[in-house]
Structures are given as structure tokens and as C-alpha cells.
Amino acid sequence: MSDIEENNSSRTFLQNFGLVLGIAASFFILLFLEFDSNNQLLQPMAAVAILMAIWWITEAIPLAATALIPVALFPFLGILNGEETATSYINSTIFLFMGGFLIALAMEKWNLHRRIALKIIRFFGGKPNFIILGFMLASAFLSMWISNTATAVMMLPIGLSILIKLEEEFSVERTHNFSVALMLGIGYSCSIGGVATIIGSPPNLSFTRILKIIFPEAPEISFGDWMIMGLPITIIMLSIAWIFLTKVYFKFAKDLVIDTNIIKDEQNKIGKMHFEEKVVAVVFAMTAILWIFRSDLNFGILQIPGWSNLFGNPSYINDGTVAIAMSIILFVFPTRKSVDKSKTILDASVFKKIPWGIILLFGGGFALAKGFVSSGLSEYIGSSFVGLGNISHIIMILLVAMFINFLTELTSNTATTEMILPILASVSVAIGINPLFLMLTATLSASMAFMLPVATPPNAIIFGSQRVKIYEMVKCGFALNIIGILVITSVVLVIGVFVFNIDLEAMPLWAK
Template sequence: MAQTTSQDDRSARPTPEGRSRGQRIGLWLGPLLFLLMLLLDLEPGRPEITRMAAVALLMATWWITDAIPLFATALLPLFLFPLLGIERTGDTAPIYFNSTIVLFLGGFMIALTMEKWDVHRRIALWVIRSVGGGPARIVLGFMLASAFLSMWISNTATAIMMLPVGLAVILRMEEQFGRDRTRAFSVSIMLGIAYACSAGGIATLVGTPPNLSLQRIFQITFPDAPHISFGVWLVMALPIAAIMLALAWALITHVFFRVPEEVTVDRTVVESEIRKLGPIGFEERAILVVFVLTAVLWVFRAPLELGAITIPGWSALLPYGHLIDDGTIAITMAGILFFIPTRSPGAKSPTVMGPGVVLRLPWNIVLLFGGGFALAHGFQATGLARLIGDAFGGLAAVPPLLLIFVICLVMTFLTELTSNTATTEMVLPIFAAIGVSTGIHPLLLMVPATLSASCAFMMPVATPPNAVVFGSDRVKIAEMARVGIVLNFFGAVVITLIFRAVGPLLFGIEPGVLPDWAVAGP
């Protein structure tokens, strides 16, 4: 889930007074490229296409170089579109708030309430204690807990919450066996937490911002296409997340950082942390009920078509069920938490979710989303998407499986150094246009690109969880890069093969057939 400290925290990070060299270059390079593009004529008689390309080039440059805060760049369409004759601000502004944003905010409100009452911490400790066992199994416990929580709440918040628990176990081990002998275990715990947070976010639509970006940009680009529902995404992405989690665990504990047999884990640290939380209270039980009910309603809202088997959706039983989407569920269930009274003495608010939650919502990410949606809308409205798609028409000769794999690799390594949300929002309209131009179902390109944006495992700057565990002083950049580069390649292979196998079944993709809604698309 995106967060106050977002899944892609670079959008929330304030620009320092002294910009880096790359930021300074980007700050001036963006306007230069913008002006040079305006001097061209991409399509005679259609000046709005060239102007839209100039806006896209400026936003891409500033997003990639982080020249100004990402959310500030996202606001550019609101005044550049009318100034360049592309669209009125009154027509662009509503794009910044839609059902996808409602889903994001509702899910985030539930996540913040879980954090407020330490429900996420209790779940994590339960999982770690249940898995238990030797060093490798303890690492697995941390990874399972981190991945599960990251499916529903901020992966940054999950990493920050899991870090002190992991360090407490590590410190106890170091006291007993020494820092050198427990080095492998320390690195395993830290990398396990970071990689599991990223893998878990893949599994659900609310797990990471790029997933929500895909849902909305696909809807903007192809308004007549079936919407991507929570349940369909979960069925498709959960196996990918599980395989990546298993691969990460195996590589960390059995290939790169094997723990000596004589080093055993003191599990009393976990038991101590559980005792500190005390018995589960009324508020935590209420949040757990709302959380589980929300997940069930999301998964089974729309029909799940699994080949010959179809699981009907509950929304069809309601008089106006066709008007209900995942955002409806998110905001309804979040709203319920405003009505459940607290029973704990000393509670700061009379209800489980207090008014302070609004102040903690990540409005910077909302703006970043909006900027990406406006960019996608501009690509379609001006015809720029069609022009780009035609330029890549030669890719029709490339086997789809190879094309998907290359896209996965490019997205994975590109997001090692750039914002995964901003990068996804830049490239998805282009991949949609390429799909239409080459006769490939757009989702065959768009979904793998989105999934790969969350599979950057090499560098501390690639994702906030990587940065969080790197700050523990228990992991070196070389160690993270060594495991991460192998995982990056594995991720590209896993996403390519799994999506190619189950994607057509879940999304109704027929090989070599472009749907009617795509023919009338970008």
C-alpha cells in the first residue's frame, strides 16, 4: 500500500537546499528539451501532438532526475495544457481525482488505523512465532510477515516496523556468538525484510502505487475495456509474489548467506515483543474484522472467471451492483471505523479511527497519481499515443514472449534509479499504444511492465525498504547488489512466464486477436 512514507518515497522526500549534480542537470535539461520539442512538427496539421510531446518530455526529465519533488512535476498539466492549447484546466482537473484515488485513500485509511493500534505489529509477531525454528526458518518468518503486511499497508511502514524486531533478534545473537559469526544471519534478516516488502506489494492492487496506476491508466486509455478488478489481480499476481518470495529466501539463506550450524536463534526476543503488546483489545479485534471483511469483499466483488470455472461476484446480487467498484468498498469499510467506539482508557479519539487520519494521508502520492493520469489522458486526447504506437509498428515481428521479457528487464533496471510510480505512469500509455499498433493485446505489455517496476532489488535507492534496511548498518551495498541482480533477472523470467501462462485466461487475452475496445483505443 502506498503511504505517508510512500511505496515510492522519493515523491515525498523534500528537495534539499543543495541539489545534486544530476538534479541540477535535470532542472535545466527539462525546459531545454521542452523548447526544442516545440520547434518540431511531429505531425503536420496537428500541433497539439507536438505540444503534448513537449510536456511529456519535460515531465519525464524532471521525474527521472528528481529535479523538483515528484508531486510538483505532476502538477504541470494543470497549467501547461491550457497554455499550450491542449485542454482546459477545468477538463484536466477532474482527472486528478477518480475511483482509483478513492480506492487508494480508503485502503490507506484502514492501513493507518491498523498502524495506530499496532495490529500490523501483532500480526507480524504471530507469523514469526508460528514459523519459528532455526535461523533459515526465522528469516522465512520475517519474510512471510513482511510480505503479508505489504499486501495491505505501506511497504515502507512495514519495513520500519519490522526493522527493530529484526535488530533485537540480531543483537541477542551477536551477544551470544559475536558479530562476525552472526554476520550471515544479520544480512539474511535485513535483506529478507526488504525483499519481502517489495514482493508482497505485487500481490494486490493496493499493495503498491504502480498497480493502481495501471488500473486507472488502462481505464483512461481504453474506456470500453473491462476494468481490472481486485480479485482478478490477486489471482494473477499472488503466485508471482509467492515465487519471488521463495526465490529470495532460497538465495539469501541457502546460496549467498548460509548461517553456520552452531549458530542458533534465541526466540525469547519474539516472545518478549509479544508480551509487550499485552492481550488483544477490543479495538484490535474490530480492526481485524473490518480488515478481513474488506479483503473478502474486494476479492469476490466481481465474477472470477478461471477457465471453465466462474465464481460469481456478490455485487450482482444487489439492485445497483454494477455501480459498485473496489473504491466503493474501500471507502465504506474505512468509514465504518469512524463509528466504532474505543474502549481503551486514555484513547486519544472516541472512535477507532480518529480525525487525525486525514492529516496523515499521503496527498503527495495522490497528486503524483493525478499527474500520471493527466499525462495518459493527454497522450490519448491529442493522438500522441497513436503516433508513438505507429513508430513502433516494427515490433510486430518480435515474438510476444521475447518482447515481454525485454520490457520486464528494462523496467526492472530502470526503476533501480528512478521512481517506480512515475516511471510506470510515463511508460504505460506508450506500451498501450505499441500494443494496439502491433496487434498485441495491450495488457500483455502493460501488466508485466507494472509488475517489474516493483522488482528492483539491487540498490538502496531503488525502493524505500531497501533504504530502510541499508540504514541498519548490517548490509553493505555490494551484498545487496550481489543478491539483487540475480533476483532482478529471476523476476523478469518469473513475471514473463507466469503472466504468459495465466494472463490470457484471467484477462480474456486471445493470441493474435486485438479486442474491439483496443481497436478504438489510443
């Protein structure tokens, strides 16, 4: 699960430039451009969209503050009334994120995430290449359920403790390549793991909601459906990243032997599994199972009916329902030992840790998508791209994957997807391609930025360890970016077609 890291340092030239440019560009559109004399909402909607896009890209003001612009401007400009705009900021997708985050916070509070990570790492023994694999698997698994940043912050000191011991025994020079491979392995795996589940990365959740806003009749994207497509991407990318790091770019001496007692000592520090951990583990496992099997799972030739069919109105129950129901249990169970004076597994103090900035960012993206549709701007943009219908659909998908992939090296992946998805939806309809193709590709590609420290918080955290030089990250990251583009395109075209019943030749009725 990824999150947003705001820059609290002094303002940069880019931020100041973006602040002025955004205002100037929006006023220029309002005063001097006319898109369609029969629709007076196109200009104000385009002005708001450009303002938000520029401010999001340059971070002229905090991302969450930019996300509130629709609340302030939509009613004044006649795009949506205040009530309609406000409803974008709280919905079932927000509750899915919130419930999942509460369970993740419980895992962190009671150290379950650390126990899982150490167990996985120790399982792979003392061979250096398998130690790296263990770290990567642990990082990816945890990032499927908890914040990418929290995972990287937790895994980094464990990795550094191994490196320090190894450097004392074999010298810094001899262990350098192993050090780089381990650090990059942790950072990259945090991003790769977020693709596997619908709550693993904010862009995934943004996609599901924006799809429903623009195409109300579109089929629901359930947790299980997403995992059938997302998990193979994670497995393939983890395997390739591990091979690239240990066999291609950063080869290291085979006689390096790592003392697994370091991991054993870390396990001894957290002791035996206590009552609170067991409760969180059971709730976590039950939640994952309920999410995966809630709705029908389509494997092409095999379909597994979901448990929600047992109820009179299965459509009434969504993944957000499950997330909140299971997280409430954690506020009910009493504790047997005191942590921060807690009397239950989770208490009121946990709400201070919920990333409200991300929730507002979600809402801003959803409001923007709703504005695109209600103003007619979505349809107008689509009609402008009719000429692209002659381009091969596969080429279009590859171009979208490449554009989003490299754009998110410099911008927030959540803000980027929320800006781009409504446009891609319109373009898809105009050129006669199933919107799921381009929208899924863009969403998944936003999590595959490996080149630069600023691309993702895990990249920045790993770079901050001072064990990785920028050229080393760029060298391996560029190759993984290209591989990621190809893997995502292939999986969407092969697995996505079956999971979401996509017809390669025809537009679905819900998109017409």
C-alpha cells in the same frame, strides 16, 4: 503498499541538471520540431511529456509538484480544458487508495500490524533459516495491505533485537551471513508483497486507471482478478528469494539457535488483543473478502460470481466504493481506551497522515495519459513502432520487463510506470499485441528492483541498518532481478491469459 520518499537534503547536480534539461528539451520540441502538420497538439503534448519525464527521473522538483504540471499547462496549450484536467486527480482509483490507506493507518495506530507480524514470526520457531522465512512472510503479508516503508520500519527493530542477542552469544563474525540474509529478506519481501494485491503498490493502481483512460471499453481489472495473478508471483518470488538468501548467497552455521523468548517478550509488551484491535481486524478481514469477491472471479475452467451481482447495477459498485464504505465504519466505532485523545477508532487527525503527494502523483499520471489520448500523441507514437510487429511477442514482453526492472533501480517506480504505460499502450496497438501483455509486464516489473539502496524505500531502510554492504545487496539483488523478469513474464503469459481472457493471436475489440 509502496510509497514515495522525497529527498529533503540540499539539491544535487543531477537535480539542477534535470531542471535545466527539462525546460530546454520542452522548448526545443515546441520551437523546432514538427510531427504532423495536420495535428498541432502533438508538439505541445510531447513537450509536456518530456518535461515531466525528465523532472520525474531526476527529481528536479518534488515528484508531486511535477505531477501538477498538466493542471498548469494543458489548458494554456489547448490539450485539455481545466475541468477535464482536474478530474484526473480525483476518481475511483484514488478513493480505492485512500480507503485502503485509512484502514492501513488504523492497523498501525492500534498495533494490529505488529501483532500479526510477531504471531507469524513466532510460529516458525528458533531455527535461523525458518526465522528468516517468518520475517519474510510477515513483511510480505503486511505489504499487501499497508505501506512498504511502514512495514520495513516496523520489522527492522524486531529483526535487530534478534541479531543483537545472537551476536552476543555467537559473535558478530559468525552471525554476519545470517544478519545480511535477515535484513535483505525483510527489505525484499516488502517489495515482493506489494505485487500480490491491487493496493499493494501504487504502480498497480496506476495501471488500472491508465488502462481505462486509454481503452474505455477495456474489461475492469478487479481486486480479485489482480490477486489471482499477483499472489502466485509473490509466492514464487518469496520462495526463490528465501532459497537464494539462506542456501546460495549467505549460508550460515546450522548450529545457530535463536531464543524465541525475544519474540515472546515483544508480544508481551503489546499485551492481549483489545477492543479497538478486534474492530480493526474485523473491518480489515471484511474489506479483503469484499474486495476479492466483489466481481466474478475467472479461474479458467471455474468462474465464481461476484456479490455485486445481487444489486440492480453491479457495475455501479467498484473497489473504491468498498474501500471508502469500510473505512467510514472506523470513524463511527467508539474507542474504549484513549490514544491521542481519540474518541473513535479513527478521527480527523488521520487525514494529516494520508500521503497526498502520492495521490497527486497518481493524478499527474492519469492526466498525462488522458493528454496522450486526446492530443493524438498516443496514436502517433504507436504508428512509429509498427516495424516492431515482426519481433516475437514473448521477446517484446521480456525486453519491456528488463527495461522497466533496471530503470526503476534508479527512478521512482510510480513515476516510471505512469510515463511508460501510455507509450506501451500505443506500441501494443501498433504491433498488434494485446495491450495487457506489455502494460501488465511493465507494472509488475516496476516492483522487482532489488539491487540498489535507492531503488526502493525498504532497500534504503535496510541498508541504513549498516548490517548490509552495497556489494552484498547488488550480488543477490541482480540475480533476483533476473529471476523476477522471468517469473513475471511466465505468470503473465500463463495465468494472466486465463484471468483476463487474453487471446495470444488476436487483438481484443476494445483495443482497436
